[in-house]
Amino acid sequence: MSLNTAYRKVLDGRSLSDADIRFLVELPDERVPELTRLAHTLRLARFGDRVELCAIVNAKSGGCTEDCAFCAQSVRSRADSPRHGLLPAGEIEAAARAARAHGATRFGIVASGKDVGAKDFEGFVAAVEGVAGLGLAPDLSPGILDQAQLKLLKNAGLQGYHHNLETSASFFPSICTTHGYDEDVRAVRAGLEAGLRVCSGGLFGLGEGWDDRVELARLLASLGVDSVPINFLQPIPGTPLAGREVLAPAEALKVIGLYRFLLPDAAIRLCGGRLSVFGPDAGRDVLGSGASGLMIGDYLTVRGGDVDRDLADIRAAGLRPETITMDN
C-alpha cells in the first residue's frame, strides 16, 4: 500500500478499497503535504487550473425551528445574529451584482429554515430570475423543496440547488434532533432528479470522527452530487458548539485531500471556516490541496475574507479564477 498506488487508482478511474481509504485516513500529519500535493494533481487533471468562485447572500436570516447545534439561526441558539424575513428581489439582485463585480460566477441565495412557505417561494422565483438576468448562475439554499417546486424554480432560471448533509447519518443525531437525515438525503435526490446541479457537502470539526467523514464522502459519491462544499466549524458564541476547538490545519488539509481522492469528479469548494482554521496567510497552500472552487465574500452569519487577497492567492497558487462575460 502506498499513497502513489491510491493516486494511480483514482487517476485511472478505479475505486479505492476499504484498505486504501484506511491508509489515507491514517496518514501521519507529516505526510499530509504529500496527500494534498497529489490531490492537487488530481484536481488539475479533472478541472484544469480554473477556480470557480461563488458568493452568497443571507437572504432570510434567523428564526429557524430546527436545532442544528452549530447554527447561529437555530431554535437552540442564543447567538447575536441577524434576523430578517426574505429580502426583496431587488436587494438580492444588488448583492449579486456586487459579487459579480468581484468575479463570482455563481451566486447562492441562502435562507434559514427547513421548509418553504408559499410567500417565500414566490420571492425565491423573483430573486432567481433577477440573478439569472445578471448573467450569474443562480443557486438556491432554501431548505427542503419538493419536485414540483424545484421544477418551477428551474423554469425561472435556477441552476443549482444547495442542501448540505453536514455530516454522516451515524453522527447526525448528535447535531440535529428536529428532523431526520433521510429527509435531507431525499432533498438532495429530488434536486438531482429535477436536473439541477446539486451542491451538498459537510461541516467538519463538529466532533465527528474519520469514519463519519468517510461515510459522508461515500454517500455523496453514491448520490452523484456535482459540487461538494467543505466547511469547517467556526464555533459561534451562544450556540451549543461554542466551546469546541477549531480543527488543526493539518487535519483540515487532510479532509480536503481525502475528499478529492474520494470524490474525484466533484467540484470541491472551500467555504465557511477557512479563515478560522488556516488564518489569512495560508490561502495559497489551501488552494493547492485539491479543491477546485472557493466561496468569496462573507458567509451567512460570519464575515469572510478579503476578496482581492483571495484572487491574489489563486494566482500565487498557479491557478486562475473562472470568469464570465458581463453584458449587464
Ligand code: SF4
Ligand atoms: S442549519 Fe439551516 S435548518 Fe439547521 S438551524 Fe440553521 S438555518 Fe435551520
